Amino acid sequence: MTPQLPGVLGSLAPLLERYGYLAVVGLVFTEGFGLPAPGQTILVVAGVYAGAGHLDIVFVALCGFFAATIGDNIGYLIGKAGGRRLVRRFGRYIFLTPERLDKAETFFARHGGKVVAIARFIDGLRQVNGIVAGLAKMPWWRFLTFNAIGGALWVGVWTSIGYFAGDHIAEIYEQYKRYETYVLIALGVLAVAAIAWWAWKRRRKRAANALSE
Numbered sequence: 001m002t003p004q005l006p007g008v009l010g011s012l013a014p015l016l017e018r019y020g021y022l023a024v025v026g027l028v029f030t031e032g033f034g035l036p037a038p039g040q041t042i043l044v045v046a047g048v049y050a051g052a053g054h055l056d057i058v059f060v061a062l063c064g065f066f067a068a069t070i071g072d073n074i075g076y077l078i079g080k081a082g083g084r085r086l087v088r089r090f091g092r093y094i095f096l097t098p099e100r101l102d103k104a105e106t107f108f109a110r111h112g113g114k115v116v117a118i119a120r121f122i123d124g125l126r127q128v129n130g131i132v133a134g135l136a137k138m139p140w141w142r143f144l145t146f147n148a149i150g151g152a153l154w155v156g157v158w159t160s161i162g163y164f165a166g167d168h169i170a171e172i173y174e175q176y177k178r179y180e181t182y183v184l185i186a187l188g189v190l191a192v193a194a195i196a197w198w199a200w201k202r203r204r205k206r207a208a209n210a211l212s213e
Contacts, residue, residue, distance in 0.1 A: 012045045025067045032071015047162020064155040072130035072147050079134025117150035
């Protein structure tokens with residue numbers, strides 16, 4: 001049975017029904033390097049369809065993860081190779097105004113690598129994350145690591161919400177729209193906590209290896 005989806009979720013259903021996994025890849029990938037696209041929303045819709053048996057949830061998550069990672073890396077190359085002049089000249093076409101760019105760069109400079117991981121959960125910053133990292137000349141391997149962690153968490157959260165929501169998606173969607181800001185803050189806090197735990201484990205392992213040498 002085809003799921004009945006509310007609001008903007010329903011508007012993406014025909015696209016998903018026609019193109020399947022390619023719709024997930026296309027929208028998430030496009031959003032990754034700055035173009036406005038409902039990448040996050042398509043993950044929820046695909047999760048709902050997977051829960052109804054129309055798609056495979058593991059493949060949905062893999063498609064979303066790789067599309068997000070590759071899209072962000074293209075954004076990184078745009079920022080690093082094109083520089084600030086290119087972004088200032090063409091940024092308006094992806095709603096990246098000079099003011100928005102300045103704020104993103106300031107936020108990025110203050111918080112460093114961890115902002116790459118949590119950026120996926122913040123509308124606006126999610127779309128320009130790679131571009132700003134490239135402008136800041138962040139080492140590629142560092143960007144790739146934190147971006148992959150953030151992408152995995154982001155894809156996991158939104159596909160899981162869709163997958164487990166099932167027939168309750170309409171009620172959940174209504175409540176989400178009502179408390180959207182608080183939900184996003186909570187997801188951001190969870191993402192930061194997960195990253196902090198991962199960094200602590202890694203630091204502890206390095207310390208143990210240093211003592212054993």
